Amino acid sequence: MKHPVDEHVGKRIRHRRWMNGTTQQQLAERVGIKFQQIQKYETGMNRVSASRLWDIGHALGVPVSFFFEGLDEAVPTTGDLPGNILADREALELLRSYYAIPENQRRQLFELARVLSDAA
Numbered sequence: 608m609k610h611p612v613d614e615h616v617g618k619r620i621r622h623r624r625w626m627n628g629t630t631q632q633q634l635a636e637r638v639g640i641k642f643q644q645i646q647k648y649e650t651g652m653n654r655v656s657a658s659r660l661w662d663i664g665h666a667l668g669v670p671v672s673f674f675f676e677g678l679d680e681a682v683p684t685t686g687d688l689p690g691n692i693l694a695d696r697e698a699l700e701l702l703r704s705y706y707a708i709p710e711n712q713r714r715q716l717f718e719l720a721r722v723l724s725d726a727a
Contacts, residue, residue: 612678614651616660619674621649623667625699637666 624634631649635642638659647653648663655663657671664671705713 609651610654613654615678616655616674617649617651619676620645620655620663620667622699623669623673624649625696626703627667628703629667634663634666638662 624631631642631645635645638645639662640659644653648655648659655674660671660674664673705716708716
């Protein structure tokens with residue numbers, strides 16, 4: 608049975624890996640394990656030891672505390688948004704693409720999205 612903390616830590620590992628554009632294989636190689644183990648960590652099936660979490664954090668460029676952020680907070684759901692939107696691959700891809708757009712164009716896109724959402 609999965610423990611909620613293990614699931615949360617796994618989601619945070621996956622979130623950071625996606626944001627970096629790192630594959631499971633790449634992360635596994637940096638940490639010195641097989642990619643199947645990364646899969647098990649990300650789903651919460653296996654617990655991540657403290658030393659392994661330290662290695663993963665170093666490989667992904669974040670402190671260990673990153674993996675526990677938001678653990679105690681209740682994530683409110685509003686409208687049609689999923690409770691943990693950062694766990695959604697499509698949302699992360701959209702976010703990564705959004706920040707790749709030059710700032711002046713990004714501001715225009717943001718304003719367009721706001722107008723369209725108000726009209727819906």
